Amino acid sequence: MVLDDKNGCSMSKILVTGGAGYIGTHTLISLHEAGYEFIVYDNLCNSSQEALKRVEKIIGEDIEFIKGDTRDKKTLQKLFQNHDIGSVIHFAGLKAVGESVQKPLEYYDNNINGTLVLLEVMKEYNCKKILFSSSATVYGDPHATPITEDFPLNTTNPYGRTKLFIEEILRDLYVSDDEFEIVILRYFNPVGAHESGMIGEDPNGIPNNLMPFISQVAVGKREYLSIFGGDYDTHDGTGVRDYIHVVDLALAHVKALDYINSRAFNIQHSTFNIGTGEGYSVLDIVKAYKKASQKEIPYKIVKRRAGDIAKCFANPNLAKEILGWKATKTIEQMCLDSWRWQSDNPNGYKK
Ligand code: NAD
Ligand code: UD1
Secondary structure: OOOHHHHOOOOOEEEEEOOOOHHHHHHHHHHHHOOOOEEEEEOOOOOOHHHHHHHHHHHOOOOEEEEOOOOOHHHHHHHHHHOOEEEEEEOOOOOOHHHHHHOHHHHHHHHHHHHHHHHHHHHHOOOOEEEEEEEHHHHOOOOOOOEOOOOOOOOOOHHHHHHHHHHHHHHHHHHHOOOOEEEEEEEOEEEOOOOOOOOOOOOOOOOOOHHHHHHHHHOOOOOOEEEEOOOOOOOOOOOEEOEEEHHHHHHHHHHHHHHHOOOOOOHHHOEEEEOOOOOEEHHHHHHHHHHHHOOOOOEEEEOOOOOOOOEEOEOOHHHHHHHOOOOOOOHHHHHHHHHHHHHHOOOOOOO
16 A cells, blocks of 8 residues: 555554544545555444454455553553554544543543553654544533634533543643644534445444434334423524534544645644534434434424533534545435444444
8 A cells, every 4th residue: 555645654554543433433444545554443342343344344454453442551552562653543532421420530531541641652652643533522612603613612521521631631742742743623413324334323222412312213212302402592492513424524534644644734723623514403303314214203302401502513614724624425415324324233233
């Protein structure tokens, strides 16, 4: 594979932490298509090797996978010793907001300590390019929409705080060593699945997020959707979000890597909103999913969920201007692909 012009030096690989997860697996396909080589590092605490096997089928190549935890310094050191790692895409982390309120220490340990150990090892082995998965949750309840990257940061739960703290850690790291090239991607609401229907989101237990919940209603696993609040100040009273197709999101990582490896990289422009710029309500999504699946989606409007906000959607212009990235997939495609994955795999990756 040709890597000289992309990865900075020939033969060097991208370390993808959390690469067996939902966004990671989709990103592996985009990396492969773009000619990047990678190694996956994941402790499989929220994923399975079956997902990686499916990616292997899609790309027609074996994947180099090392099972390990980001907090395990020795294993990471060994990995960096044995491979020429040119850059890191850091997906690994725990991500359930509600669970983070119940288990804050686990979240701080996993997400923050995991990142600290990873950064220490990267520095030790002189690997100084990193892409970090942040979240729109760092904007808290925004004073206006669309949200630009310079909006004030503020978050209301331990999960969100881990993202915010890690962003600050990365900024401090750059101040201490300006050879670090850091890109922070703030994802809005990733949904959908690869068009093959072979990989997708596979939540444990009852889904917290809207799209996987609707999918399970459509496939008959759940009786109805509870819509959290019908009295928000939005076009139909239900919450509005910026849903982004996971394949568009995966492509944003390729564009961000191209950017980090290019001479155009500028730390002043290194934090990007990754969204579509469009806001859809819960009822809009129910309608689109019903059309895509040709299934009824029974719902009940119930009281608001604690911590939810009325409206959240991105201004994604900076990513377009600097990374040359723009989301292209419609809400209809998001629902169709999500439905294909759900109906082909009613039990996710479990047989
Ligand atoms: P995911 O849970 O599917 O993937 C995360 C992966 O990281 C899993 O495979 C898990 O096993 C692994 N992991 C967790 N802790 C680890 C550790 N200490 N060491 C090694 N591996 C570990 O989640 P995802 O949806 O693919 O999210 C990827 C990243 O994007 C996360 O950092 C998440 O916080 C962030 N993010 C996700 C969303 C979303 O809605 N999915 C939105 C914004 C940001
Ligand atoms: C949630 C997280 C956020 C994270 C994001 C990633 C919370 C409070 N926030 O955001 O930190 O970055 O996921 O995707 O969990 N809804 C229902 N019924 C349901 C589920 C959701 O009505 O069963 C509504 C919600 O009230 C919201 C919309 O659907 O209006 C989207 O919810 P969800 O998918 O959970 O995402 P966010 O709350 O935006």
